[in-house]
Amino acid sequence: MDLQDDVSNQQNSERGSQISHLALDIGGSLVKLVYFSRNNDSRRDDDNEQRSRNECLGVSDSDTCQPFLDGRLHFAKFETSKINDCLEFICSKKLHLGGFQDCTAPSSENICVKATGGGAYKFADLFKEKLGICFDKEDEMDCLVTGANFLLKTVHQEAFTYLDGQKEFVQIDHNDLYPYLLVNIGSGVSMIKVDGDGKFERVSGTNLGGGTFWGLGRLLTKCKNFDELLELSHQGNNRVIDMLVGDIYGGTEYAKIGLSATTIASSFGKAISDNKELEDYKAEDISRSLLRMISNNIGQISYLNALRFGLKRIIFAGFFIRGQAYTMDTISVAVHYWSNGEAKAMFLRHEGFLGALGAFRSYEKQSLDGLMVHKIVQKNPSSISSAGDKSCCSLNSDSKNENENSGCSVYGM
Numbered sequence: 218m219d220l221q222d223d224v225s226n227q228q229n230s231e232r233g234s235q236i237s238h239l240a241l242d243i244g245g246s247l248v249k250l251v252y253f254s255r256n257n258d259s260r261r262d263d264d265n266e267q268r269s270r271n272e273c274l275g276v277s278d279s280d281t282c283q284p285f286l287d288g289r290l291h292f293a294k295f296e297t298s299k300i301n302d303c304l305e306f307i308c309s310k311k312l313h314l315g316g317f318q319d320c321t322a323p324s325s326e327n328i329c330v331k332a333t334g335g336g337a338y339k340f341a342d343l344f345k346e347k348l349g350i351c352f353d354k355e356d357e358m359d360c361l362v363t364g365a366n367f368l369l370k371t372v373h374q375e376a377f378t379y380l381d382g383q384k385e386f387v388q389i390d391h392n393d394l395y396p397y398l399l400v401n402i403g404s405g406v407s408m409i410k411v412d413g414d415g416k417f418e419r420v421s422g423t424n425l426g427g428g429t430f431w432g433l434g435r436l437l438t439k440c441k442n443f444d445e446l447l448e449l450s451h452q453g454n455n456r457v458i459d460m461l462v463g464d465i466y467g468g469t470e471y472a473k474i475g476l477s478a479t480t481i482a483s484s485f486g487k488a489i490s491d492n493k494e495l496e497d498y499k500a501e502d503i504s505r506s507l508l509r510m511i512s513n514n515i516g517q518i519s520y521l522n523a524l525r526f527g528l529k530r531i532i533f534a535g536f537f538i539r540g541q542a543y544t545m546d547t548i549s550v551a552v553h554y555w556s557n558g559e560a561k562a563m564f565l566r567h568e569g570f571l572g573a574l575g576a577f578r579s580y581e582k583q584s585l586d587g588l589m590v591h592k593i594v595q596k597n598p599s600s601i602s603s604a605g606d607k608s609c610c611s612l613n614s615d616s617k618n619e620n621e622n623s624g625c626s627v628y629g630m
């Protein structure tokens with residue numbers, strides 16, 4: 218089944234499903250949306266559609282929930298700078314009204330949607346004006362932690378390590394989950410020591426984050442979008458621009474302090490002596506260097522914070538990572554190198570949706586509409602397949618493309 222079939226299945230399915238509980242995470246770079254659709258139990262057709270969709274997702278029939286419990290989480294993201302696309306999407310799907318479809322519809326000024334991230338404050342008036350909804354604001358750090366704990370506890374094969382091109386899923390014992398360091402690499406970076414559900418402390422952060430990579434990359438390479446910049450980095454060679462220990466030490470290592478000749482001594486350092494202008498460098502090499510610089514730096518600061526609190530597990534999330542092999546490898550190597558192999562870097566398949574998932578979960582705290590997502594997931598992890606609006610993939614690990622993370626449902630980008 219190709220993507221198009223899948224999308225039309227999805228659309229048919231949405232016609233027969235009840236959409237509810239929209240939650241938003243509006244960050245400095247991206248708006249992330251999560252919403253839930255419960256399949257309409259009275260329609261047998263939907264059973265078949267669900268079945269064929271599950272086949273396409275690699276979810277076996279036996280994994281399918283009973284229709285009355287059955288539901289799906291949908292994920293979507295938009296650039297924050299194109300917030301109007303997001304408003305249009307919500308409006309076209311009536312996501313903001315979804316939770317009330319079966320009840321007497323309240324007047325729109327009573328409709329509150331869970332929202333987190335800085336944009337929950339910045340864009341509150343815009344959402345009120347355009348959609349007539351108000352934001353029920355949830356704390357960003359709280360949501361990140363709730364989202365991370367939710368994924369780690371309930372989604373099968375969510376966390377994995379990535380080293381030397383090898384991706385290995387980690388089965389985390391629920392009783393041995395805490396403490397860990399959560400490093401969310403969004404526009405900026407937050408480092409949070411997590412000790413339990415709702416028990417956490419933001420211990421550090423850095424302003425050299427995903428926004429820095431994308432911002433500098435855009436200026437230096439003239440790339441038009443983030444994916445293009447990432448794509449370029451695949452073909453680049455950072456050694457053209459980075460100053461290596463060998464460049465300083467005449468081709469040899471600095472063995473006394475354990476630095477090999479190929480260690481980067483100074484990111485972008487070669488540019489000071491090359492007598493070259495920006496145009497003389499290839500965009501690929503600039504992108505590679507930049508990606509390495511940011512990833513390395515975050516890996517190192519994360520390790521130092523893990524060391525500070527004696528944490529062995531560092532979980533990296535945020536859309537900067539984007540399931541990128543080179544990014545994950547660089548971060549992992551940095552953590553491994555600095556910790557002498559003591560600490561472990563882990564990544565999440567739903568890396569970019571922690572905040573939105575956390576905001577979504579806060580509906581449950583208020584037990585709205587008897588939402589039983591948690592129970593559904595517990596009962597059957599693979600059945601909360603995430604489906605998007607242009608593509609569809611599963612929350613389980615059977616994704617056709619290993620690198621295709623759960624940010625699978627990408628709409629409007």
Ligand SMILES: Nc1ncnc2c1ncn2[C@@H]1O[C@H](COP(=O)(O)OP(=O)(O)O)[C@@H](O)[C@H]1O
Pocket residue numbers: 243244245246247248296334402403404405426427428429430431443444534535536537538539569630
């Ligand atoms: N399509 C995209 N457009 C812009 N940035 C992207 C995109 N995909 C990934 N990114 C990266 O992800 C970062 C944003 O990550 P995210 O976790 O959404 O943070 P925020 O909450 O600050 O928006 C960007 O700064 C950029 O590095």
Ligand SMILES: CC(C)(COP(=O)(O)O)[C@@H](O)C(=O)NCCC(=O)O
Pocket residue numbers: 243244245246334335357402403404405406407421422423424
């Ligand atoms: C301010 C933020 C929490 C906002 O989150 P974001 O939109 O970047 O996901 C984050 O950008 C951050 O933690 N910046 C680093 C600030 C610092 O500690 O220096």
